[in-house]
Amino acid sequence: MTFEFVANNWYLFVALAVVLGALIMDPIRQHASGVKKVSPLELPQVTRDGGVIVDASEAGEYKKGHIPKAINMTLKTMQAGLGKLEKQKKKPVVVVCPAGNKAPAAARYLLKNGFESVYVLSGGMMAWRKENLPLEKG
DSSP, rough: HHHHHHHHHHHHHHHHHHHHHHHHHHHHHHHHTTTTEOTTTTTTHHHHHEEEEEEEEEEHHHOOOTTOOOOOEEHHHHHHGGGGGGGGGSEEEEEEOSSSSHHHHHHHHHHHOOSEEEEETTTHHHHHTTTTTTOOOO
């Protein structure tokens, strides 16, 4: 009976395998890339010894509210302006974006360019706001 159900609904099991594979591969890929995650409450500890926060948001999103002292640098502008961060290569760099989906690509780019300690803010600015942490505007 079970085999018959599986045979008749094979496409559901294939879809389940694809979804499970995607869920499992994302954390494995992030771990293998060397990018670490940091929660909003852990961020001040990571950056306290001269670390820097890079906000990968678009300019409009950045102006609506960003973490104090964060540098606005999208992945596109990061490629052209990497020299601005050159002095930070040995210090922690935390990459932030609105929802946490743009930051990993920017963080991997920094790692490939010699930055030693790169983090991504888990949940992005949405998580930061949810914790009612300070924001700067403009």
